[in-house]
Amino acid sequence: MERPKVAIFDFDDTLADSFQAPKPEMIERLARLMKLLPVAIMTGAGFERVQRDILAMLPAITSNLYIFPNSATQCYLYVDGTWKLEYNHALTLDERERIKAVLHEYLEQSTIMTDAPHFGERVIDREAQIAFTIVGVDAPQDVKKNWDVDGSKRRALLEMLRAKLGEFEILTGGLSTIDITHKDTNKAYGVRWLAEKLRIPPEEMFYVGDALYAGGNDQVVVPTGIKTKQVSGPSETAVVIDELLATLSA
Numbered sequence: 402m403e404r405p406k407v408a409i410f411d412f413d414d415t416l417a418d419s420f421q422a423p424k425p426e427m428i429e430r431l432a433r434l435m436k437l438l439p440v441a442i443m444t445g446a447g448f449e450r451v452q453r454d455i456l457a458m459l460p461a462i463t464s465n466l467y468i469f470p471n472s473a474t475q476c477y478l479y480v481d482g483t484w485k486l487e488y489n490h491a492l493t494l495d496e497r498e499r500i501k502a503v504l505h506e507y508l509e510q511s512t513i514m515t516d517a518p519h520f521g522e523r524v525i526d527r528e529a530q531i532a533f534t535i536v537g538v539d540a541p542q543d544v545k546k547n548w549d550v551d552g553s554k555r556r557a558l559l560e561m562l563r564a565k566l567g568e569f570e571i572l573t574g575g576l577s578t579i580d581i582t583h584k585d586t587n588k589a590y591g592v593r594w595l596a597e598k599l600r601i602p603p604e605e606m607f608y609v610g611d612a613l614y615a616g617g618n619d620q621v622v623v624p625t626g627i628k629t630k631q632v633s634g635p636s637e638t639a640v641v642i643d644e645l646l647a648t649l650s651a
């Protein structure tokens with residue numbers, strides 16, 4: 402493995418199973434990595450979840466950690482001992498209402514949606530982003546894994562949503578989530594923003610995510626030139642971090 406100057410991680414299905422907290426061993430790995438290079442978390446999750454499941458669990462927080470919640474439509478920096486919202490490209494109220502109206506229409510009329518098992522909330526308004534969790538936020542992991550094994554339902558939904566909401570960025574997140582944001586703000590924007598902030602070109606940065614496939618919410622980072630590593634889930638991410646720690650400590 403080459404020696405990157407920055408490490409960026411997706412959260413759901415990368416640092417943890419989707420909508421779960423990372424295991425203590427993963428938190429420990431992140432803490433060790435943060436001592437060696439700048440680390441960023443770029444996720445579809447909101448800041449509150451990152452704070453509860455990751456930041457609150459870390460033994461110490463330093464300005465070496467960068468948080469890009471809601472698909473990098475927001476950025477938080479750790480300044481003088483507190484988290485500061487550095488930028489916020491939230492959707493307007495009108496935009497959010499329009500997106501939600503289309504999603505609710507599909508929930509009632511599309512057979513993909515009416516046939517899908519679902520548990521809990523399915524449309525989540527996080528201001529910067531509308532997250533569409535097809536099987537619901539409370540769905541058990543096996544339901545998330547099995548409702549659309551070949552990805553064909555997600556692809557069909559993406560196509561339908563893009564036809565109706567073409568002015569927005571619409572990408573699949575975890576196994577059962579579609580994220581809707583402004584078109585010009587996504588994880589690629591986050592990578593470029595961080596590259597400029599740190600004065601390190603994307604080519605010398607390293608991105609680890611589970612959705613680097615076509616249409617996945619991690620794939621958008623590829624054109625920035627950043628080195629990427631596709632993982633199948635947290636256990637593979639742990640191996641990647643161990644390799645990274647070994648390389649950086651060598």
Ligand SMILES: [Mg+2]
Binds near residue numbers: 411413610611
């Ligand atoms: Mg993911």
